Amino acid sequence: MSPAPSPSTTAASNKTALMNSPLGKALSVFSALLLLAAIAASVMRLSLNGWGAMVWLASFTVMVLIRAPHAQRNRANEITGGRTDWVERLLLLAMFATMMALPLLQLATGVLGFADYALPAWATWLGALLQLPYLWLFWRSHTDLGRNWSPGLELRRTHELVTHGVYQRVRHPMYAAIWLAALTQPLLIHNAIAGLLVIPAFAAMWFIRVPHEEAMMRAEFGDSYDLYCERAGRLMPR
Ligand code: SAH
Numbered sequence: 001m002s003p004a005p006s007p008s009t010t011a012a013s014n015k016t017a018l019m020n021s022p023l024g025k026a027l028s029v030f031s032a033l034l035l036l037a038a039i040a041a042s043v044m045r046l047s048l049n050g051w052g053a054m055v056w057l058a059s060f061t062v063m064v065l066i067r068a069p070h071a072q073r074n075r076a077n078e079i080t081g082g083r084t085d086w087v088e089r090l091l092l093l094a095m096f097a098t099m100m101a102l103p104l105l106q107l108a109t110g111v112l113g114f115a116d117y118a119l120p121a122w123a124t125w126l127g128a129l130l131q132l133p134y135l136w137l138f139w140r141s142h143t144d145l146g147r148n149w150s151p152g153l154e155l156r157r158t159h160e161l162v163t164h165g166v167y168q169r170v171r172h173p174m175y176a177a178i179w180l181a182a183l184t185q186p187l188l189i190h191n192a193i194a195g196l197l198v199i200p201a202f203a204a205m206w207f208i209r210v211p212h213e214e215a216m217m218r219a220e221f222g223d224s225y226d227l228y229c230e231r232a233g234r235l236m237p238r
Pocket of ligand 1 (some may be wrong): 141172174175217
């Protein structure tokens with residue numbers, strides 16, 4: 001007799017079924033169109049948004065392009081475990097709101113203009129230059145994790161512990177990249193809601209999710225994960 005599926009496995013396969021259904025596909029097309037419309041509206045407001053916000057928009061577009069093929073391919077993964085509780089969902093929602101929805105809303109419409117602030121030009125330049133290491137690390141970590149990447153906390157059938165490439169000396173290079181993105185967003189988008197709120201949102205993600213993620217990896221890979229932790233630092237190389 002096969003074992004009963006765990007609640008997280010059932011939730012993950014329900015999600016996969018929804019995403020592959022006609023409704024799921026229609027929703028994906030709708031969100032892609034909405035995204036394109038928001039980007040176009042933001043570009044049209046170029047002179048109002050300022051060049052820092054345009055750098056953010058370019059960097060955001062590259063980030064979406066880096067992630068899209070991995071998201072598409074890994075949709076076929078068979079998920080066997082992980083964590084999909086309300087805390088996880090809330091953290092992902094907060095990241096979606098502060099890293100995508102609110103900045104695009106502000107750039108496309110200017111409705112959050114009451115929360116604008118001014119910064120010296122060097123701060124905007126610093127934010128712009130740091131997009132390069134951010135996007136490089138974001139791309140490398142997706143490439144190195146390959147099929148083992150997922151936006152949520154998930155384990156797939158035949159999940160492998162990746163310890164090569166940028167994972168060789170750092171355990172969370174993708175989160176290091178997202179830290180760079182979060183810390184530079186308020187330097188590029190000079191608005192307390194659309195620019196700054198991502199910092200507390202990602203801080204919550206970092207402090208709440210990382211211990212859960214590491215516990216999940218330890219439960220799955222045991223001693224190999226402990227040995228890996230001895231060699232590799234969390235955010236910085238040892
Ligand atoms: N925390 C990592 C990965 C983020 S993506 C980073 O910042 O680079 C989250 C998923 O990656 C988790 O669900 C987990 O399944 C997977 N993951 C994290 N570290 C991994 C590793 N070293 N090898 C394989 N999978 C890993």
